[in-house]
Amino acid sequence: MATQLPSANPTATAAMPAGTWKNRRWYLGNFLFVVPFLLLFSIFTLGPIFYSIYMSLFDWEILAKSHPFIGLQNYADLMNDSLWWLSLRNTMLFAFLTAAGNSIFALLVALAVNQPVIGRDFFRVLFYAPVVLSVAVMAIILGWILNTQFGVLNYLLIWIGFAPVPWLSSPRLVIPTLSAATVWWTFGFPMLIYLTGLQNIPDVYYEAARIDGAGRRQLFRHITLPLLRPIVFFVATTQLISHFKIFGQPYIMTEGGPGRSSFMVIMYLYQTAWRFYRVGYGAAIAVSLALVILFFTLIQLRFFGGSGDEAE
Amino acid sequence: MSAFETSQLPPTAQPVAAATPPVRRRPRGSWPAAGLYAGLLALAVVVGFPFYWMLLISVTPESQIYRWPLRFLPSAPTLDNYVQIFTRADLQIERWFANSVLVATAETLLTLIVCSLAAYGFARLEFPGRNTIFYALLFALMVPSQVTLIPSFLLVRWLGWLDSYQGVVLPEIAGVFGVFLLRQFFLSVPRELEEAAIIDGAGRLRIFWKISLPLVRSGLVAVTIIVFLGSWNNLFWPLIVLNRLEMRTLTVGLTVLNGTYGAEQRGIVMAGAAVASVPVLIVYGIFQRQILQSISITGLKG
Structure with missing residues (x-):
């Protein structure tokens, strides 16, 4: 960067009119490039973030005439709200299972399709295909395949001599099942990230190690894995953060059931704000979830501090 | 689905574990080809099957969808379901x-x-x-x-x-x-x-x-x-x-x-x-x- 500056500056100033007044106009013209974005961003992202925090301090209902200020009462209520804790527990369980499943499974698949096998482009394209499905399509198809009574998976299980499994209708199995379905749907994305990472490992490392007599297993353990570690960590944490936002899969496949076994935070938010119109309390739910996610984001950034460049 | 996942992990995992040095050495190397291939094909079936199943059920008459044994090939394919979704007033x-x-x-x-x-x-x-x-x-x-x-x-x-x-x-x-x-x-x-x-x-x-x-x-x-x-x-x-x-x-x-x-x-x-x-x-x-x-x-x- 520093080497570029000398060559960049003279021409930049050549194009920039001299004098403070003209300078200002020049800067203003530059600034106009970012104005549309900043405007929309302020209206629909930045403003709402602060307004959410503000709203969460009120007893605010959409249809009510007034909304009294109640300080942190919504948060106090939330701390004693068993539904909040249940949905948070379900969400975290889902997010951890899915992040772990996706990170490991996608890594194994990426290692496999990184090999020079016949038709590997076909495999890559096929394995990414579920990612382009919408959550509605995916939930409709897999929900039916996993149906306890009529599902083809149980049909096959019975056929090979097992008892049918209540995939989506057992309180204990429902979240692992939703998580596995989500892995089916999304593992293609981390697979591609791993593939990029694998291809970024310079061949010379392998060649040098091979000259030193390293075997296949040693190459994997001492070159592939260490060089891939930051990417594995990156995938695991970004997966975790993104799967905290789960909504569609349980909303369509189980409606939060059986009972409330797959009831998630975003579903609780949806119910509170858009079914019961309690937007103040809903805002408190949203802010609390955001704090939980932020906590994991900060962990990610902290651990990423030094290794972020390696991932680029 | 978790059955799919657990049953799928070993085949794809195998090549990593059972790594014997191959005869011919290529830049990125090749794992024992047969095991790797079997794993990839099995995964291809798991990934591809739901797409097939969606299409199959969409052309199956309603009366046959719930009938066991399930059929894996279309027996009496019909476009009736498609006609219905395009003609019903409550679906646009x-x-x-x-x-x-x-x-x-x-x-x-x-x-x-x-x-x-x-x-x-x-x-x-x-x-x-x-x-x-x-x-x-x-x-x-x-x-x-x-x-x-x-x-x-x-x-x-x-x-x-x-x-x-x-x-x-x-x-x-x-x-x-x-x-x-x-x-x-x-x-x-x-x-x-x-x-x-x-x-x-x-x-x-x-x-x-x-x-x-x-x-x-x-x-x-x-x-x-x-x-x-x-x-x-x-x-x-x-x-x-x-x-x-x-x-x-x-x-x-x-x-x-x-x-x-x-x-x-x-x-x-x-x-x-x-x-x-x-x-x-x-x-x-x-x-x-x-x-x-x-x-x-x-x-x-x-």
């Missing part, structure tokens, strides 16, 4: 499809315009506070989008934009991610090209449009794919903003369709899922090379 699937195309296209185009202008500004143009603003944006990237849902909804409602296209589209287009990604691309364009144009007396907008933008085409393609797919698949926001039957997007329409008919009329629901997904899969099939490439270059930058 062609309209939902058009809505989804319109919303996704508008969202993509507007995002491209707004984000590429801003990205260029942050990458190349000087103005006071530029870096401060940019780092503040990066900080905002950490705040999960769910916080904005309720206030954005109230704002859209206050504007009278419920059940409108602008209500679905406008709140979604100013994504920090797009700006961040495109800025990276603009930074990698050699300055000399722009400087030559400055000397020739070209204005900023002209340089941006004629020189810089064509050079970041792969970034624009990546943003297009990500934004289009994201919009096409978005469920929560359209679900709360769009209520009228004819305004729904495909994803919302399907969700409601599943809720209404899921229990009794699987064939119709599957036909709906097929109508929603087959065009996307065809587009994906045609552009798979570019799509996979852009996702790969983006994955780590984001």
Whole structure:
């Protein structure tokens, strides 16, 4: 960067009119490039973030005439709200299972399709295909395949001599099942990230190690894995953060059931704000979830501090 | 599904564990080919089968869907389910499809315009506070989008934009991610090209449009794919903003369709899922090379 500056500056100033007044106009013209974005961003992202925090301090209902200020009462209520804790527990369980499943499974698949096998482009394209499905399509198809009574998976299980499994209708199995379905749907994305990472490992490392007599297993353990570690960590944490936002899969496949076994935070938010119109309390739910996610984001950034460049 | 996962892990995992040095050594090496291949084929079946199953059930007469033993080949294929979803008054699937195309296209185009202008500004143009603003944006990237849902909804409602296209589209287009990604691309364009144009007396907008933008085409393609797919698949926001039957997007329409008919009329629901997904899969099939490439270059930058 520093080497570029000398060559960049003279021409930049050549194009920039001299004098403070003209300078200002020049800067203003530059600034106009970012104005549309900043405007929309302020209206629909930045403003709402602060307004959410503000709203969460009120007893605010959409249809009510007034909304009294109640300080942190919504948060106090939330701390004693068993539904909040249940949905948070379900969400975290889902997010951890899915992040772990996706990170490991996608890594194994990426290692496999990184090999020079016949038709590997076909495999890559096929394995990414579920990612382009919408959550509605995916939930409709897999929900039916996993149906306890009529599902083809149980049909096959019975056929090979097992008892049918209540995939989506057992309180204990429902979240692992939703998580596995989500892995089916999304593992293609981390697979591609791993593939990029694998291809970024310079061949010379392998060649040098091979000259030193390293075997296949040693190459994997001492070159592939260490060089891939930051990417594995990156995938695991970004997966975790993104799967905290789960909504569609349980909303369509189980409606939060059986009972409330797959009831998630975003579903609780949806119910509170858009079914019961309690937007103040809903805002408190949203802010609390955001704090939980932020906590994991900060962990990610902290651990990423030094290794972020390696991932680029 | 967890049975699939656990039964799938060993075959693909095997090659890693059972690694015997191969006879011929290639740059990246090849694992014991048979085990690897068996694993990949098994996974291909697990990934591909649900697509087949969707199509199969969509052409199966309703009376046969619940009959055991299940059939894995069409016995009496019928297009009745498709006829029904296109003719029933309470389903407007062609309209939902058009809505989804319109919303996704508008969202993509507007995002491209707004984000590429801003990205260029942050990458190349000087103005006071530029870096401060940019780092503040990066900080905002950490705040999960769910916080904005309720206030954005109230704002859209206050504007009278419920059940409108602008209500679905406008709140979604100013994504920090797009700006961040495109800025990276603009930074990698050699300055000399722009400087030559400055000397020739070209204005900023002209340089941006004629020189810089064509050079970041792969970034624009990546943003297009990500934004289009994201919009096409978005469920929560359209679900709360769009209520009228004819305004729904495909994803919302399907969700409601599943809720209404899921229990009794699987064939119709599957036909709906097929109508929603087959065009996307065809587009994906045609552009798979570019799509996979852009996702790969983006994955780590984001």
